[in-house]
Amino acid sequence: MDKISLKELAFPIIKAIDSFNYLLKSHQRRTAVISYHIGKELGLPCGDIAELVVAAAMHDIGALSVQERDTLIKEDVENPSPHCLMGYKMLSMFDIFSGIAKIIRHHHIRYEDAGKYNEEIRFQSHIIHLADRVDIYLSPDQFILNQKARVTASILEKKGTVFHPDVCDAFERVSRADIFWIEINNLTMEQLFSRMNFLSSIELNREQIDQFALTISRIIDFRSRFTAGHAYTVGRLAQFIGQVLGLDDDMCEKLLIAGYFHDIGKIGIDTAYIEKCGQLTDEEYNMVKLHCYYSGQILSELNSSEWFRDVVKWSQHHHERLTGNGYPFAIKGEEIDTGTKIIAFSDMISALMEDRPYRKRMSIDTAFDIIDRYAAENIDPDMIKIIDRYKAEIETIVDQCKQRAESCYDESVEYA
Template sequence: MRVAYISARLAKKIGFSESSLFDLISYSLLHDNGVMASLRKMKDKGVTISTDSGAVEAMPLHCIEGEKNLANFPFLMKRENVILYHHENYDGSGFFGIAGNKIPIFSRIIHLADLMAIWYSSGMGTDQVMDSIVQNVHMFDPDLCEAALELSANVEFWLDLNDMFVQRALVAMQPKVSREFDFRKLREISQIFSRIIDAKSPFTGSHSRGISEKTGFICQYYEFDEQTYWQMRVAADLHDLGKLIVPSSILDKPGKLSRDEFRMIQAHPYYTRKILERIDGFEEITEWASNHHEKLNGSGYPYGRDSSNLDFNSRILACVDIYQALTEDRPYRKAMEHRKAINIMKDMAAQGQIEASVTEDMDSIFSGVMN
């Protein structure tokens, strides 16, 4: 949010239009969306990189992954290579050697805003941040440096960066843009976040994607209407959104979780709900996505809901989530084959935890595919 706020202030200072400002804020909020995917790819290669900001910012791979992730994001106007080049220095000394005005203006703004936000977050005082801009002037667009120094002279600019105020300040600046999408189009956006979620851990590398695909098969089997079909796909993509708050050290832990660690895991559907319920038109999606760890007998989490307030679509996602988890590798065990996973689920259904009819139908649908 700090990067987006600083970017927006710089853009207004140099005369951006409302539509360009709206897109810049979106790009700024998503500028590091490729970090987790790049960390995971490096880890897969046996390279462990610290997650502190300095180490992450030094990886060009996160720029490449981030640019790919946003290929289908519905900006008001798509601009090429904004994320790819958001670490390029004005003198050409960045990752890809692009210099001057050949660097997209959005990238130049985000680059300066990013470093200002990092310096501020590291504990630098306002004068130190301003000095750092001057000392590193070769890295930045001269017009943006001038705008940044003018903004920095105002106390309110720095006060708005405080944790207490930055979100409110950003929202107040964001142009009021209203757009309508059908759920099929919205799924292009939810897939972006699905990839970010799945990149959180090597053991969940295709978890959300797998659940979304299997949910699609089941919706077709039940002959759901087109709108419900796409709503369910979106809910499946976003069901683990709250896991972005869970530390990777817990998600990847090979041994038994402590009580506090398990409580943190149990909190993730709660955070999923709190994020999604803020979106108008997502009422049903929020319910289905957030209920995926609830049980029909009330033994689930985080709310302990039971059959009286778990609709059929919530029961479908709960079953698919269990099946997907059982049939993929986890840090504490190998993936199970179809028959063993279904037998476990049938036992759960017999105990009144999950929907028996969905379990039986999943057995029929996936028996040939998963063996």
């Protein structure tokens, strides 16, 4: 596998959070800009600044599954608060992000309470705490430079109690210049990352690729009990089907990852449609169809790695059909490659074998029957004939995945 930068790993996650909630999007970007300026002012080493900025850019990721999105952008929440722990949990399974996860875990800790914790509190957590509050104190209805004095005073009056004194001092110095405030409103995430040109590239091993993809898949899987584990199941099935079709190891690994990724674009779709009891209206269906396009957008950064290119393609093509009546590209025939067909099939079989708000899960025979009757021509009848011999194995995989997903989901809900 070729090398990949921290930016390429972070952007899919940042974009996934962004497409979920536009309020969170601007809040996280702004917190990252403020944190960056303070980190530079403090003279932190390059690696610490990189972790700080990535952590700030996804600091409220735990709020995707925890019902406190609205409160956390208003008042300072107690620590340890559910969204901090959840964010920590979501990211810590990917070892490249374990430092970032630790920073996020404590991003609402008051300075005077830091001693009460048995674990190490990373200095960057204190920076994000202050940066987060600067953004909350700023009103979107007033020109930012007119708020400089008021916001600075509100922060500095909590020096040594709520906020770390060194972080307060650095904030006081760096915020004297108007550019600090102007950039909160204007600097894009792209521009911010391009300032960190010291970011080195990382070569991920297989285990790390798996952890990374699972981290992303959990963002979407855990939004609804009905879809918990869907991406995981599609990945495992696609990998198995690749094996029975005789594809090489590397292709099978890519299929696993594409399965984990394929529905990430659903993060941008209203859960009400995904959990709707009953048939979607044409208008609702048109909205849901957007998810493939979003998947491609969210994962687009990964296209700079040769290895990930197929994975991104299969993810965004998983609703294309041989006959050309798929979406969103409406490609057809030979334009649809084997990987795309495998993901499309795995997606279908796994969806039919899952409970939905409006129906129970189907047996493997019924699911195959439906695909044979209504969908095989659209995917690849010859391929499906081969897969048909492995029904028992497929059923076992679906059951294993379902059990695993349910215990992970319950554990995460309990955690929250």
